[in-house]
Amino acid sequence: MAVRYPAEIRCQKELEALQLADTYPKPQGWLLSPRMVERFILGSEEEWVTKDGEKIRIRPKYWGDRSLIQVAIATLASDRGLMLAGEPGTAKSWLSEHLSAAISGTSQLIVQGTSGTNEDQIKYTWNYAMLIAQGPSTEALVESPMMDGMKQGKLVRFEELTRCHSQIQDVMISILSEKQIAIPELNTVVNAEKGFNVIATANTADKGVNDMSAALKRRFNFVVIPVLTDLEQEMKLVEERAKEQMLSLGLEAQIPPDLVRLMTTVFQELRRGKTIDRQMQIKKPSTVLSTAELISVMSNSAILSTYFGDGSIQMKEVVRSMFGAVSKEDDTDLDVVKEYVETVVRDREGQVWADFYQTCKEQL
Numbered sequence: 001m002a003v004r005y006p007a008e009i010r011c012q013k014e015l016e017a018l019q020l021a022d023t024y025p026k027p028q029g030w031l032l033s034p035r036m037v038e039r040f041i042l043g044s045e046e047e048w049v050t051k052d053g054e055k056i057r058i059r060p061k062y063w064g065d066r067s068l069i070q071v072a073i074a075t076l077a078s079d080r081g082l083m084l085a086g087e088p089g090t091a092k093s094w095l096s097e098h099l100s101a102a103i104s105g106t107s108q109l110i111v112q113g114t115s116g117t118n119e120d121q122i123k124y125t126w127n128y129a130m131l132i133a134q135g136p137s138t139e140a141l142v143e144s145p146m147m148d149g150m151k152q153g154k155l156v157r158f159e160e161l162t163r164c165h166s167q168i169q170d171v172m173i174s175i176l177s178e179k180q181i182a183i184p185e186l187n188t189v190v191n192a193e194k195g196f197n198v199i200a201t202a203n204t205a206d207k208g209v210n211d212m213s214a215a216l217k218r219r220f221n222f223v224v225i226p227v228l229t230d231l232e233q234e235m236k237l238v239e240e241r242a243k244e245q246m247l248s249l250g251l252e253a254q255i256p257p258d259l260v261r262l263m264t265t266v267f268q269e270l271r272r273g274k275t276i277d278r279q280m281q282i283k284k285p286s287t288v289l290s291t292a293e294l295i296s297v298m299s300n301s302a303i304l305s306t307y308f309g310d311g312s313i314q315m316k317e318v319v320r321s322m323f324g325a326v327s328k329e330d331d332t333d334l335d336v337v338k339e340y341v342e343t344v345v346r347d348r349e350g351q352v353w354a355d356f357y358q359t360c361k362e363q364l
């Protein structure tokens with residue numbers, strides 16, 4: 001059993017059911033129509049029937065703005081690439097995985113951008129033993145995921161594009177405009193089949209690491225993935241995702257809703273530098289307190305309580321995990337939390353806030 005399966009396997013039943021019911025027009029090379037892709041990403045309360053006659057609902061994968069998802073899907077049907085940009089932990093990679101699983105049936109054609117990525121990893125390379133023995137031949141050619149996606153007419157994911165050096169990023173210009181890769185050694189050109197496109201992600205916290213050229217920017221439609229600001233929505237998401245993560249670890253911890261509400265409020269307030277009621281300015285920690293971070297605070301606490309506690313999450317576990325998340329970049333961020341606890345938390349009403357205050361005082 002694998003630690004983690006790709007989206008197309010995890011969500012196989014949902015994808016099958018949507019395909020069965022799909023009567024809308026599809027762009028060439030797509031497995032699902034844009035409308036069905038939208039349902040897959042945002043979820044659907046209707047009942048859908050799988051191949052085996054089982055009735056299921058479509059769970060939401062992404063919580064957020066519908067129109068943003070529609071723009072992303074429409075872009076993929078156009079001749080421009082899709083660039084998902086945003087702060088760390090806003091579900092860019094998660095969205096790119098689910099979009100490619102729904103549209104192409106695979107989320108596994110990935111180029112991971114790093115400062116060490118070279119042109120070969122984007123285009124093609126050679127099996128050097130064969131190359132030396134026989135000279136260039138189709139057998140000796142080792143295709144990149146990009147070339148593979150072109151040939152099969154599928155979506156290719158380019159993760160963290162701006163981590164690559166600018167010259168390397170610019171290799172994408174010709175791929176996105178000509179939709180082909182030339183192989184001069186074999187005197188051929190690989191043309192992209194219908195259905196091919198690129199979903200890139202870029203972290204705005206890394207902005208400036210390697211800026212994108214204007215020419216490349218023009219070949220992408222940028223969709224900026226925002227940090228969730230709606231408290232109820234973020235709470236729901238955190239609860240669902242933390243539960244899912246626990247299930248995948250084979251654990252079944254209860255995640256108390258009042259703790260989720262408390263932590264989500266704390267994260268949102270520290271993230272904005274303002275209290276939820278907008279009455280008070282507070283200092284912001286330098287680290288990014290993303291939704292992804294919040295999910296892992298909750299699931300880490302659940303793991304701690306399952307293995308070392310009585311199975312129900314306690315305040316001290318949550319506070320410990322939260323301090324870990326806050327101080328990972330800079331220890332002085334804990335001072336920011338200390339100030340927040342003294343100025344905001346102390347005066348809040350309710351048992352759970354009082355508990356939180358007490359536990360923070362003990363641990364800070």
Ligand SMILES: Nc1ncnc2c1ncn2[C@@H]1O[C@H](COP(=O)(O)OP(=O)(O)OP(=O)(O)O)[C@@H](O)[C@H]1O
Binds near residue numbers: 063201
């Ligand atoms: N709005 C959201 N809807 C659904 N899931 C979300 C949302 N925001 C965050 N998540 C969750 O956060 C986790 C991390 O997301 P992901 O790794 O895709 O972030 P990212 O934007 O790619 O971050 P990075 O820039 O660090 O690569 C995922 O498990 C995802 O479910």
Ligand SMILES: [Mg+2]
Binds near residue numbers: 092093201
């Ligand atoms: Mg990512």
